[in-house]
Amino acid sequence: MAPAECEATYKVxxxxxxxxxxxxxxxxxxxxxYYDTYISTIGIDFKQKIISLDGTxxxxxxxDTAGQERFRTLTTAYYRGAMGILLMYDVTNQESFNNLTxxxxxxxxxxxxxxxxxxxxxxxxxxxxxxxxxDMGQKLAExxxxxxxxxxxxxxxxxxxxFLTLARHIREQRSYQQLTEREHYDSGQNGNITLDLKSRxxxxxxxxxxxxxxx
Amino acid sequence: xEHPKKSQSCELYPSKKEIHNYHxxxxxxxxxxxxxxxxxxxxxxxxxxxxxxVIEWRPNDVSIDTECQEDTEWALVNTNTRTRTSSGSVxxxxxxxxxxxxxxDVKTIKVSxxxxxxxxxxxxNKQKVFFFHFGNVNQxxxxxxxxxxxxxxxxxxxxxxxxxxxAIVQSFSDLTLVDRGGDTVWNLVxxxxxxxxxxxxxxxxxxxxxxxxxxxxxxxxGAMVEILSSLSSTDGCPEVDDSYHFICPVLGxxxxxxxxxxxxxDHWETAKDTEGKIINPDHIKQIIFKGGITPSLRPExxxxxxxxxxxxxxxxxxxxxxxxKTEEYKRMRAQWSTMSADQESRFTFFxxxxxLVEKDVNRTDRTMPFYAGANNPNLELLSDILMTYIMYNxxxxxxxxxxxxxxxxxxxxxxxxxxxxxxxxxxxxxxHNFDEDQSGMKKQLSQLHTLLTAVAPDxxxxxxxxxxxxxxxxxxxxxxxxxxxxxxxxxxxxxxVLWTGLPCTxxxxxxxxxxxxxxxxxxxxxxxxxxxVLKHVNDLSYNMDLNDILMRATGIYNxxxxxxxxxxxTQRVLGLAHDLISVQQSQSExxxxxxxxxxxxxxxxxxxxxxEYNYF
Numbered sequence: 001m002a003p004a005e006c007e008a009t010y011k012v013x014x015x016x017x018x019x020x021x022x023x024x025x026x027x028x029x030x031x032x033x034y035y036d037t038y039i040s041t042i043g044i045d046f047k048q049k050i051i052s053l054d055g056t057x058x059x060x061x062x063x064d065t066a067g068q069e070r071f072r073t074l075t076t077a078y079y080r081g082a083m084g085i086l087l088m089y090d091v092t093n094q095e096s097f098n099n100l101t102x103x104x105x106x107x108x109x110x111x112x113x114x115x116x117x118x119x120x121x122x123x124x125x126x127x128x129x130x131x132x133x134x135d136m137g138q139k140l141a142e143x144x145x146x147x148x149x150x151x152x153x154x155x156x157x158x159x160x161x162x163f164l165t166l167a168r169h170i171r172e173q174r175s176y177q178q179l180t181e182r183e184h185y186d187s188g189q190n191g192n193i194t195l196d197l198k199s200r201x202x203x204x205x206x207x208x209x210x211x212x213x214x215x
Numbered sequence: 216x217e218h219p220k221k222s223q224s225c226e227l228y229p230s231k232k233e234i235h236n237y238h239x240x241x242x243x244x245x246x247x248x249x250x251x252x253x254x255x256x257x258x259x260x261x262x263x264x265x266x267x268x269v270i271e272w273r274p275n276d277v278s279i280d281t282e283c284q285e286d287t288e289w290a291l292v293n294t295n296t297r298t299r300t301s302s303g304s305v306x307x308x309x310x311x312x313x314x315x316x317x318x319x320d321v322k323t324i325k326v327s328x329x330x331x332x333x334x335x336x337x338x339x340n341k342q343k344v345f346f347f348h349f350g351n352v353n354q355x356x357x358x359x360x361x362x363x364x365x366x367x368x369x370x371x372x373x374x375x376x377x378x379x380x381x382a383i384v385q386s387f388s389d390l391t392l393v394d395r396g397g398d399t400v401w402n403l404v405x406x407x408x409x410x411x412x413x414x415x416x417x418x419x420x421x422x423x424x425x426x427x428x429x430x431x432x433x434x435x436x437g438a439m440v441e442i443l444s445s446l447s448s449t450d451g452c453p454e455v456d457d458s459y460h461f462i463c464p465v466l467g468x469x470x471x472x473x474x475x476x477x478x479x480x481d482h483w484e485t486a487k488d489t490e491g492k493i494i495n496p497d498h499i500k501q502i503i504f505k506g507g508i509t510p511s512l513r514p515e516x517x518x519x520x521x522x523x524x525x526x527x528x529x530x531x532x533x534x535x536x537x538x539x540k541t542e543e544y545k546r547m548r549a550q551w552s553t554m555s556a557d558q559e560s561r562f563t564f565f566x567x568x569x570x571l572v573e574k575d576v577n578r579t580d581r582t583m584p585f586y587a588g589a590n591n592p593n594l595e596l597l598s599d600i601l602m603t604y605i606m607y608n609x610x611x612x613x614x615x616x617x618x619x620x621x622x623x624x625x626x627x628x629x630x631x632x633x634x635x636x637x638x639x640x641x642x643x644x645x646x647h648n649f650d651e652d653q654s655g656m657k658k659q660l661s662q663l664h665t666l667l668t669a670v671a672p673d674x675x676x677x678x679x680x681x682x683x684x685x686x687x688x689x690x691x692x693x694x695x696x697x698x699x700x701x702x703x704x705x706x707x708x709x710x711x712v713l714w715t716g717l718p719c720t721x722x723x724x725x726x727x728x729x730x731x732x733x734x735x736x737x738x739x740x741x742x743x744x745x746x747x748v749l750k751h752v753n754d755l756s757y758n759m760d761l762n763d764i765l766m767r768a769t770g771i772y773n774x775x776x777x778x779x780x781x782x783x784x785t786q787r788v789l790g791l792a793h794d795l796i797s798v799q800q801s802q803s804e805x806x807x808x809x810x811x812x813x814x815x816x817x818x819x820x821x822x823x824x825x826x827e828y829n830y831f
Contacts, residue, residue: 037577042691044749046750
């Protein structure tokens, strides 16, 4: 599908510690491929995928970067224009989970305040090596009020679902922004409309309990 | 979606609006005879501030090697999207260099014949001179025209008088005065004739307006026209020399010389004397620069190129060095290998680095036969060397990308101790790529921008105006010297070429320039923003002809080396600054006079002292 046919491009960043599977999830989602060994990411890269979001073609642009803290200086270019963030940890690596607070702080400092976030606990297929229980991730996600899924790139669990959740929330956010802008132009002739807006959109986009993990 | 910082600043300064900005504008910071005379690259902006229009020039955070550490933003030259804060509020020394000109204070603007320079003469007769690297002076000028009324001088087609909007209103009210037959204005003209320079130019410009905007029949008498014409010929703007040779460099034709043949076994054998010393290392380096090394000779040659052995060492001395280095390696290796788990539990820095090494070793060049397969013993060697390097350079430790630098060295040398010390030699060159604050990478990206501006100014301008002026899409190229861009055999050749340190400092940046220039048309194709540029650059990986790139880069070097009109910053990046002295001496032209101010070329020499290159 040519880019011109897409209604919008959603820029999404994948963030998280080194080796949690950032590149892996991008490849799995965009190319439907999985390799056992990957090379560490240097610099920044992205892949694109055209999806049908309830019948509307949307270009998902998924940005990937190195996990090591030192390379966070690239963030200005990386974060610019980001609408969604897929924050990721590795369920077999406690440290990657512990560092989520660092990442959330980093997002707060660099990303737009209304950026959409989702949390992914990767490698949920590796049952015997699991270090972080699912309810830990669940609890953290609830604290920050963000949707959460455990995923597996290897076994292709919840990959499409988590990106679709992101896309829906981004669309919701954008239509909310557009409507409030319109409201602004109408110079608030009916204040009830603005108040009622968010609930209307939520109803419309059928985002019910998106954080429920089905893994 | 707005960047939070940006929206914040908009709230803070609601009345400020950037009309337009222009990159690659050099401002002559000239203070007669002072040591800090310099040419600084920066961005010229037109800013609407309440009712006033301000011309603001800010130096690039990046073009000044010695000061680029000051900035904390990564945005670098990408000032298109830069947050606008209160004028002059930028931290550090750079803010001192800012130039703010109220358009109200500008008397005349002179455009140079070559359309690459604007000279603003202020009402106090001070001058501000700006050079437009990319020749976009016309664009700026047109933008200026929409803001103020510019009136061309009768006597100099390149000279314009400035009228701000208020002045125009005022001039029309003057017109009414004249129509009413009042004498005030004409008395003033008399004063102007008697005291041409002392009378304020604003009054004068009102009259010019009146003279030129009126219908011919309504114009004042011929005598008055003559008076006004004679005044405008002595406009108080000194003639300015247009021959600014270091701006808008025009390079000579590029010659592409074919690559040479790799250093052969026969040649290498004859290069040594009876004691095993290398007789003429420079000659050997030249051969390597032109054609690389025959693969079977690499293990031996790389030890010289990476400074394990001095070129003038005898066979015996090399044996001694190796023994000594082996002991030293063993000692450092034992420092980490004997660490107990209990000890590690209280040693976070070490534990973190060790974990990173483990993660990266498992995903470094696993498709190469040397590292392929599970439980490959070479993976352990790779890990051990990186761990020992943590002990060798504890401040740096391990940073992602370093495994990429070690992998080919270990694969070629096959020996743990030798590979370690050669890696140390390589890291001595690359150390700054892994700086904690990434200042080494930032500096190189800015230097790359400088070189690209000299070689392909149109591309540099394009990237600047398409959100890509930070050059961050070249990050991977620079961090690991193209390790991810070429197949291993090419990487070996490229690295040994670069290790010779020939033909200039930062030759690897010219390789970047050669690639970018080659891809220029594709990069500049319609609508390309950062994401398209990044995509194109990333997709070049494994799709480039190394020999072609090296020929181009060498050709570009020769063009720059032979050019007599390089910017000082370009010369500094390539280490060609010494040429300035010789050019100056041979031509016996120590100074160029620019209006009332003087630029002393020899001042540039001061930069030489501050250059720090990490080549050996």
